[in-house]
Amino acid sequence: MTSPLASARNRIAPLAASGDSPAAPFTLAPWRGGELPAFTLDDLTGATRHAAAFKGRTVLVHFFATWCEPCVPELASLQRLAHAARDEPLAIVAIDVGEVDLRVRAFFDKRPVDFPVLLDRDRSVAKAWNITSLPTTFVLDATLQPRLFVEGDLDWSRPDIVSAIAALYPKRTRTDVPASGRSTSPMTGGHNGPT
């Protein structure tokens, strides 16, 4: 049986350039593969994180590994997005695939980010989401329905990408706006190094 991700890839995502022309950059594409399973994973501080806790915000779920070369600058661009969208209803969740905790902690000690980093130690979530290539990122709407995805690295601070994500933000009500101008959602808890 063809997986939803595989069928979506076949229709949408170009994987390589042809001829001698430069490779086309990866881009966000509509996700047509249906629902993806919920996950529960530890973060770098040892706290357990449930996917359901992110409901109510647009959620960017980013699968990566520290050994993945394009992932390194991409994480930096995610941090730029996190900073730029700090007042928006956006949660960024990075999921490290198949690495030991200490290696991932050491990586983020040098490159701290403001979003949670979760540990898919046995690749079970990556397998459940049929991730076969890193980096791969999904953008879920506020009901946690996957809407966009990209299999490859993106500059998440690019204006067109920011706009595509912003289009998925839930409509705000007056009471959603925090008095300080900063989001108070518990979903924004980041990693500032090992505990």
Place this chain on the structure above:
Amino acid sequence: MDRRDFLKSAAAVTVAAALPQAARADTTTFAPKPGAWRSFDLVTRVSIDNPQGTMQAWIPLPSVSETDWIRPGDSTWTGNAVKVARVRDPKYGAEMLHAIWADDEIDPTIEVTSRIATRDRAIDLTKPGTEAALSADARKLNLQGTDLIPVDGIVKETSDKIVAAANAKSDIEKARAIYEWVVENTVRTASTRGCGIGDVAAMLKSGNLGGKCADLNALYVGLARAGGLPARDVYGLRVAPSKFGYKSLGAGSSNVTKAQHCRAEVWLAGFGWVPVDPADVRKVMLEEPPTNLPLTDAKVAAARKTLFGAWEGNWIAYNTAHDVVLPGSQNTRIGFLMYPQAERAKLQLDSLDPDKFRYSISVKEVAA
């Protein structure tokens, strides 16, 4: 190198096949020949940093035994572990020493000394011998996918394209076509930690074919298996300098803590397990002075010609295992067992960071 195009790569195979011919006029030689055996004592010392909680370690032991080129000898240990056992991975036969310390041990240490003998390998691929056929079980084991080396999907598609583009019909033609493709299309990335991960499908999917031996030779193994050729990674350690003057292909000193290197083998009827090491061709290109050598360089061409069918006996093999479950560990299985492994308070230590882990490996050549 990013996102390469297959057709460009396949075309390069044809050109590349002629390159070793050009090197013959050069004085560069890289010609391992089975001769005298060399014996080495390998000393692996593990001393767990910041001891706390339950502490245990798994130290790989040389466990590949082949009459033509490698003979593991005895392993002995000293240290303060309360329990030490020699254990064997049930699927691949990879052996390791499993040490467990008391929770209150303030300096958990073990030192393992392994004797091993090895020598050069070189197979004359023009003269098939009478090598016994691979057993059905071994054939099945060495054709199947692993966690990081699937043999279907993009790996199978790529393998089929390589074989078709090279018009390879026989197994040896297929094995060589895949070797040439890996040499042509991959790149050694100096910044890759350790020997790499070996996530073959991710490499092909992303088009980023950079990495080190555990990446590039795993790619060879995956493409070969997907093409119906039994193949295996052989995880080991460089233990001596190259006698052919290739600084990049040998151990630089007796401290071999970071000298891990995995090679590959492909099974060819009439020849048995044939040594293959496209990753080392890319290493020669990157590292041999003046560095960043082209494929046309004589030293590269000589290595490329030799490393399909031969390798130098300045390296020892630990095992050929994938997806190894560490007995007694609650952590996930590891992709391969080439580095010492350890846990502290159930937390898996980073085997790619020997200074924080801590472990060291030294080697000494001894009289056989």
